[in-house]
Amino acid sequence: MSAPKKVVLAYSGGLDTSIILKWLQTEYGCEVVTFTADLGQGEELDPARKKAELLGIKPENIYIEDIREEFVRDFVFPMFRANAQYEGLYLLGTSIARPLISKRLVEIAKATGADAVAHGATGKGNDQVRFELAAYALNPDIKVIAPWREWDLTSRTRLLEFAEANQIPIAKDKRGEAPFSVDANLLHTSSEGKVLEDPADMAPDYVYQRTVHPEDAPDQPEFIEIGFERGDAVSINGEAMSPATILTKLNEYGGKHGIGRLDLVEGRFVGMKSRGIYETPGGTVLLEAHRGIESITMDRGAMHLKDQLMPQYAEIIYNGFWYSPEREMLQAAIDKSQEHVTGTVRVKLYKGLASTVGRWSDHSLYSEEHVTFEDDAGAYDQKDAAGFIQLNALRLKLLAARDKRLAK
Template sequence: MQLLNTGARSDTKVVSETTKAGGLRGKLNKVVLAYSGGLDTSVIVPWLRENYGCEVVCFTADVGQGIQELEGLEAKAKASGACQLVVKDLKEEFVKDYVFPCLRAGAVYERKYLLGTSMARPVIAKAMVDVAKEVGADAVAHGCTGKGNDQACLTIRFLTLNHVRFELTFFALNPNLNIVAPWREWDITGREDAIEYAKKHNVPVPVTKNSIYSRDRNLWHLSHEGDILEDPANEPKKDMYMMSVDPEDAPDQAEYVEIGIESGLPVSINGKKLSPASLLAELNEIGGRHGIGRIDMVENRLVGMKSRGVYETPGGTILFAAARELEFLTLDREAIQVKDSLALKYAELVYAGRWFDPLRESMDAFMQKITDTTTGSVTLKLYKGSVTVTSRASPFSLYRQDISSFESGQIYDQADAAGFIRLYGLPMRVRAMLEQGI
């Protein structure tokens, strides 16, 4: 995690968060810090102790970002001055309780974005609230998620997105918790300042290879921002991608995959039942080797500015294609229209950090009910970046061959069409008669 700030210098601290919060310094006993082990979170540990005089419990959530980011964290945290490190494996909870509900709802932000970062924030923040209760902490602290870049544009993005997502969850689940956000207070303005502070406080500076991109990864997706992507006219570099091969380099042989779905939720791959996290991980492998799930978009951030990002969501793209296709069998026209209209609002709420908003929870109840009969299987063909549906079946299918057939049947007679058309087109006929003086 990277903590970015507004660029305010120390002489502006008269309007700092400390002052706004009524002077929390010296009043906190223990703080739970969202911790990654990177330079910025390593620096925050001594900063909290120095400025608040409190114990610091570091917390790390495993949401599928990769084992390499979890190695050696306890030693780093304690070397930075933390009293303990708490690590929680949230992968199954993340996929089951956050990813799959969004999938069932068909939630897509601005036609493309499958909400990878947005869904991860509330599960992490919820775990922080739980840990705070477990260790007896009276505050939580957090920073931005992302790595490497100090550009002002990245700072603004994170201030208006990830911090909102964290803090709205804290408000919803425990409004009595104090929140410390160092980026609103300190005068560290970049990497060099952070390194200098670390040396001054004998904090071991993590030696890492800095990426030119700002990235966020979890089991659902990988996002890329910054560097040449700041200009929407620039094509992403081939070596930037990490979860998927270039479609041009994907196998020349197509692969077929069958997704089993029960009540709107995926349960199996090619007939093999898997847990939510295991199912998604396997689909990431399958989709990734065929170059599935790459999107490049310019999106509207929470405060209205536009931002360019590139996302990799191989498994998620396959699941969305399967779920939507099965709904064409199991939902009627009106149900699909209403569901699709609500999905837009659902996506906006998740994007804006309002996961625990009663409105989203109420909409989720609707989504659960409307997809009760969305059970069956969908077979998809994966080939060089494309996903094509080849087969779909459901015991609750509303498709009836005896009705849809071009052959005459007892349920629907072609002759019935004449009367229907006359009644359906009556308003148009009346208007035409009026205009023509008939």
């Protein structure tokens, strides 16, 4: 790959990406543009601007953007229409953020005339795959630079030596070994590595940042009502809200009641197993409510087919193929299934659990007249079930008869 002339760097303002910024300048002698995304990670982003300026980046080459609404509306909500969970548990909080970051990197590269983008993901994880697959899908001619796969700064000591040699400020808490690595956005917090690397050891309480311990959660349950339209949450307790506002509010409810903690050993796309501690308070409440409204508005056949498609859809996102024809094909089917997923769900929040306790909709398929234990006034003739059972039993009876005959 020829040396890039201008690079757009996914820049957090932290020590690692600041080292990457300076390394790009010294290694390639190229101009650097920084992009810092506000995805709801809960950190002040103005220091990233000051740090970039300190490292010689021109003000016009510093991009800091609040993309929380786009993140939830165009990425999180479409994924939640599918009830997507990787390996049956993980709500894909990190996975779903990467295609949006890559999208903006490529768009900024086009706007600034840059010929390359760069990220700070390591060569062991999934994020390198997600960033780069998304970038190439959006611009097949873009160069992608992954410093962790190229440089010789292979230890914390060498990183700090490089930082000191290049006058990069080092916070006091960065001098020692970090206890674990954190990735955060509006959907979740992910903690991995160091103190968490042995899956036999219970994670220390200080790892959890968004949720109280369920044992310390309020002793009284709280009930909230979430309104849906075509599979997307649109209101809480009757108050209409934007997508990002809804998820923010659900995070507050879920965190208060200790909901959404997950200790998972997962199979990375690159082949190894890794242990992560995830907190997805609002997402866990949202998933429960979404399944609750689907239960009365979706046809059995459509719902069961969607549940069969879900693991494949989740794996596609986890592996970084958001911008792929197979994800778009599945998304079209999932979105079709949500046409009548409209109504309201009442959820009970208590001691780490979110439970659907009520649901209603003008689009409901539930018929009390048909299922009642009382007189149904002729809505359902129970004698019809006899023929239904006999027809479904026919092949089983033929199999049993054959086996009985052969056993003689």
